[in-house]
Amino acid sequence: MWTIIFFLWFLSQLAGFGALIHLLLSRKRTTSLVLWALWLLIFPALGIPLYLTIGSDRIRRRSIPSHPPGEHLEDPNAPLGSPEIAPLLQNVSHLSGNTLTRASGLKLLPDTTTYYPHLLESIDKAEKFVHIQTYVFRMDSAGDRLLEALCRAAKRGVEVRLLVDEIGSASTRTRYFKPLIQAGGQFSWCMTVQPFRNRYFLNLRNHRKIQVIDGKIAYVGGMNFGVEYEGKDSEVGPWRDMQMSVRGPVVDALQTVFATDWSFATEEWLADRHYTGFSNDDANIPVTVVNSGPDEPDRSFLKTFIFTCNHAKERLDVFTPYFGPEESVILAMQLAARRGVRVRMLIPTPNEHQYMVDIGRAHYEQLMEDGVEVYEYHEAVHHGKVYIIDDNLFVLGSTNLDARSLRINFETTLLIEDRDTVAQLDKHYEVFFERAERIELEKFRNQPLTDKLKQGISRLFVPIL
Structure with a gap:
C-alpha cells in the first residue's frame, strides 16, 4: 500500500518538475510565468493538469510563407503606400509570416444580411475552388445554408475544402458535414487534440475567418456561421459585426494562409501554382496581411x-x-x-x-x-x-x-x-x-x-x- 502511495507521489513530483522546467524554458511573460509557477508549486494536484491542458501557448509547425514586399508591382523596389504610410507598412511586413501586397474592390459587409448572401453568391458562381475557414460553424439554419451551397459547388466539380476549429464549434458534430464529403468536398477540424501525432492543443484556437473563392475574391473579418450572428438567438440578442470582401493580389496571400492551416490539419499541401495567380485586377490599395499565432515569434x-x-x-x-x-x-x-x-x-x-x-x-x-x-x-x-x-x-x-x-x-x-x-x-x-x-x-x-x-x-x- 505504502509502496503504491510513494510511487504515485514520485510520479506527481516528476510530472510537476517536468512541467516547471517546461514553464521556465517557455517565452511566457514574467507575470504569467510567476502565476503558473505558483500554481505548480503550491497547488500541484490542480496546477499540473491545468498547465498540461491549457498552459501551452507555443507550437512548432510549418510557418506561413512570407512574400517579398512589393512582389506584385511592376517595379518591386517601388514603395507601397503614400510617403507617410509606406514605412509603417514596410515595418509590419517584416514581421514573421506577413505579406505586403495590394488590393482592390474593398467592400464592407457590416452584418449577415449583406455578408451571407454575398458569400453564398460567390460560392454558387465558383468554377475552380472554394476554401472556407471559420472558428464557429453551427448546426442551425445559418450553417445549413452554407453547407448546402458548398454541397452544390462540390457536385458541380468545384474543389471544396472546409476547415473548422474544433473547440470553437464544439457543439457541432462531425456527421453534420457528411453530406459535403458525399458530394465530393473535403472537411477537416483544425487544432484537433491528436496524442498519436504529439498534438495537445486544448488551449490553442484557430480563430481565423477566411474564405477564398477561385483565387479571385476573398473574405476576412470577424463573422462566423450561426443564427446568433443573424441576431436570431434569444439568449444572445441583437448582433453587430464586420466582414469585408477583397480582390487583387491580397487574395493570393490569404489563400497561402488557408493552405498553411489546411496542411497543418490534414498534412495535404496545396501547391500555390494551382490556387494563386488568378487575380487580374488593377489593384492599387496597399495592404499588409498580418498573421499571428503561437507558431510565430514576433507577436x-x-x-x-x-x-x-x-x-x-x-x-x-x-x-x-x-x-x-x-x-x-x-x-x-x-x-x-x-x-x-x-x-x-x-x-x-x-x-x-x-x-x-x-x-x-x-x-x-x-x-x-x-x-x-x-x-x-x-x-x-x-x-x-x-x-x-x-x-x-x-x-x-x-x-x-x-x-x-x-x-x-x-x-x-x-x-x-x-x-x-x-x-x-x-x-x-x-x-x-x-x-x-x-x-x-x-x-x-x-x-x-x-x-x-x-x-x-x-x-x-x-x-x-
Whole structure:
C-alpha cells in the first residue's frame, strides 16, 4: 500500500518538475510565468493538469510563407503606400509570416444580411475552388445554408475544402458535414487534440475567418456561421459585426494562409501554382496581411497595434468585443492620448462572454486618466474587430485586444491604407458612438465596491488566459 502511495507521489513530483522546467524554458511573460509557477508549486494536484491542458501557448509547425514586399508591382523596389504610410507598412511586413501586397474592390459587409448572401453568391458562381475557414460553424439554419451551397459547388466539380476549429464549434458534430464529403468536398477540424501525432492543443484556437473563392475574391473579418450572428438567438440578442470582401493580389496571400492551416490539419499541401495567380485586377490599395499565432515569434499583431498607435497623429478609434490586453497595449494607447491624439474605445456590454466585460472595465480608469475616451455600447453585441487610424488607415480582421488573440490564437488581420473605406467606416461607426454611453472618470471611480472587487478579481486571470 505504502509502496503504491510513494510511487504515485514520485510520479506527481516528476510530472510537476517536468512541467516547471517546461514553464521556465517557455517565452511566457514574467507575470504569467510567476502565476503558473505558483500554481505548480503550491497547488500541484490542480496546477499540473491545468498547465498540461491549457498552459501551452507555443507550437512548432510549418510557418506561413512570407512574400517579398512589393512582389506584385511592376517595379518591386517601388514603395507601397503614400510617403507617410509606406514605412509603417514596410515595418509590419517584416514581421514573421506577413505579406505586403495590394488590393482592390474593398467592400464592407457590416452584418449577415449583406455578408451571407454575398458569400453564398460567390460560392454558387465558383468554377475552380472554394476554401472556407471559420472558428464557429453551427448546426442551425445559418450553417445549413452554407453547407448546402458548398454541397452544390462540390457536385458541380468545384474543389471544396472546409476547415473548422474544433473547440470553437464544439457543439457541432462531425456527421453534420457528411453530406459535403458525399458530394465530393473535403472537411477537416483544425487544432484537433491528436496524442498519436504529439498534438495537445486544448488551449490553442484557430480563430481565423477566411474564405477564398477561385483565387479571385476573398473574405476576412470577424463573422462566423450561426443564427446568433443573424441576431436570431434569444439568449444572445441583437448582433453587430464586420466582414469585408477583397480582390487583387491580397487574395493570393490569404489563400497561402488557408493552405498553411489546411496542411497543418490534414498534412495535404496545396501547391500555390494551382490556387494563386488568378487575380487580374488593377489593384492599387496597399495592404499588409498580418498573421499571428503561437507558431510565430514576433507577436505580429501586438507589434502592429503598437506601431499604429505610435503612428496616429489625430485620432485612433478602437472597436473590439473583448478587451483584456497586455500592459504594452494600454501604454501605447495612453502615450497616443498624451501626444494629443484623440483615442476612443467602444466596448459592447452585451457579451457572449460576460466575464470579459469585467476584465475590460478593470482597465478603464488608467486609460481615462490619460485622456482615452471609453464608450460602452448597450444595444447589441458588437463582435467586429476594427481599428481606425487618422483618416486614411484601418485594421480589420479576426484579432481582438485580449490576451488570447494577442498571444495564443491563430489570427489574420489586414492593415490597409484607403481613405474611401475609412470614410465608410466612419459613417458606420459614428452612429455607434452617438448611441453609446461615454464612461465618466469620476462616476466610474465611485462605482460600488462589489463591482471594483469583481473587476479586480477578473484581472488576475488575464495573464494565464
